[in-house]
Amino acid sequence: MNKIIDILKKKKSIPLDEFINVSLYDKKFGYYMKKNPFGKEGDFITSPIISKLFSEMIAIWCVSFWEHLKKPKKILIVELGPGDGSLCKDLLKTFEKFDIFYKSLKINLLEKSIKLKKIQQSNINNKNVSWIKSIDEIEYGPVIFLSNEFFDALPIKQMYKKGNRLFEKHVSLSNKTNELEFLYKKTTNKLIKYPDALKFSSSTNIIEYPIVAIEYLISIAKKIKKFNGSVLTCDYGYIESSGKNTLKAIGKHKFKNIFLQPGSSDISSHVNFKLFSQILKKNNLDVKKIITQSEFLQKMGIIERANILSRRMTFKSKTNMYFRLKKLLDSNEMGNIFKILYAKKKGKNFSIGF
Numbered sequence: 001m002n003k004i005i006d007i008l009k010k011k012k013s014i015p016l017d018e019f020i021n022v023s024l025y026d027k028k029f030g031y032y033m034k035k036n037p038f039g040k041e042g043d044f045i046t047s048p049i050i051s052k053l054f055s056e057m058i059a060i061w062c063v064s065f066w067e068h069l070k071k072p073k074k075i076l077i078v079e080l081g082p083g084d085g086s087l088c089k090d091l092l093k094t095f096e097k098f099d100i101f102y103k104s105l106k107i108n109l110l111e112k113s114i115k116l117k118k119i120q121q122s123n124i125n126n127k128n129v130s131w132i133k134s135i136d137e138i139e140y141g142p143v144i145f146l147s148n149e150f151f152d153a154l155p156i157k158q159m160y161k162k163g164n165r166l167f168e169k170h171v172s173l174s175n176k177t178n179e180l181e182f183l184y185k186k187t188t189n190k191l192i193k194y195p196d197a198l199k200f201s202s203s204t205n206i207i208e209y210p211i212v213a214i215e216y217l218i219s220i221a222k223k224i225k226k227f228n229g230s231v232l233t234c235d236y237g238y239i240e241s242s243g244k245n246t247l248k249a250i251g252k253h254k255f256k257n258i259f260l261q262p263g264s265s266d267i268s269s270h271v272n273f274k275l276f277s278q279i280l281k282k283n284n285l286d287v288k289k290i291i292t293q294s295e296f297l298q299k300m301g302i303i304e305r306a307n308i309l310s311r312r313m314t315f316k317s318k319t320n321m322y323f324r325l326k327k328l329l330d331s332n333e334m335g336n337i338f339k340i341l342y343a344k345k346k347g348k349n350f351s352i353g354f
């Protein structure tokens with residue numbers, strides 16, 4: 001908390017995106033910079049950690065996409081925000097079974113946290129995997145960008161409308177209580193590059209603007225356009241905005257007030273998939289329809305795969321596998337709220353899984 005208070009003593013207020021950035025990614029204070037938040041003992045659990053079948057389906061999708069490209073001799077996979085490295089580790093297990101693909105493959109991991117990078121290095125340990133600091137470092141293709149719960153962990157801005165006036169949400173220190181509080185500062189819409197997806201409706205007066213995600217999407221689209229390839233991203237989110245504040249903090253698998261423990265709990269927001277899709281289209285990619293995690297995994301054959309694996313399992317392992325599968329697919333769990341967006345360089349159709 002001290003880091004935020006120090007900043008606020010000097011600056012009086014900071015925009016919400018700066019507050020999130022310091023809380024999650026400040027070198028010393030940031031949540032992702034100092035702990036491993038994943039798993040049962042951590043704060044939250046993600047699809048690749050819940051079940052290896054998730055990663056297996058993504059792996060099959062990547063191999064199929066490579067086949068669609070006529071099996072190029074070099075294929076690059078870039079995973080954004082790999083967490084504890086589970087997805088990459090399990091992708092490699094499946095990739096190894098496809099000899100020619102595996103020989104053509106290099107994987108780059110883009111990770112901001114040095115702490116998590118070390119965890120990834122010890123979990124993955126494969127000579128074909130290396131780490132990059134920026135998408136600018138990518139120099140060849142075709143390239144497949146993958147991510148799970150990356151974009152929901154990036155700082156956003158929140159804008160409010162009152163009458164004809166626009167306000168931006170800031171964080172400041174209350175004069176009375178000396179505690180963190182929100183402050184609404186008058187602003188203009190100059191910061192908003194994609195106004196169409198962010199129109200205020202009659203029933204809502206708030207928009208969330210993913211200022212960092214937009215820069216990533218533009219860089220990704222440029223690389224795909226230049227080198228050929230695709231992006232497959234899985235995240236918490238919506239297609240039509242409900243105009244709600246989706247910002248939340250999570251610690252020990254429970255929702256928390258975002259001011260309670262900045263630096264010690266995760267902060268995330270829902271991804272606006274319609275906006276993502278507009279940005280990718282505007283940057284010349286062909287965007288396939290956005291579908292739920294449940295639809296994608298089932299179209300990729302996750303249930304059939306589980307049934308095959310179950311034949312050689314003990315009752316206990318079988319129960320465990322189906323319990324995890326239900327978590328990924330059930331509409332009351334992760335099946336519907338998680339969506340998959342897939343875009344590719346314009347050209348011949350490829351729609352496996354969609």
Ligand SMILES: C[S@@+](CC[C@H](N)C(=O)[O-])C[C@H]1O[C@@H](n2cnc3c(N)ncnc32)[C@H](O)[C@@H]1O
Pocket residue numbers: 032038046047048049080081082083084110111112113116147148149150153154
């Ligand atoms: C919510 S975690 C998801 C982890 C993992 N993909 C999973 O599904 O388990 C977000 C990940 O993105 C990383 N990250 C966040 N912002 C980043 C950035 N700007 N550049 C690179 N990595 C970033 C975090 O450090 C973390 O590894």
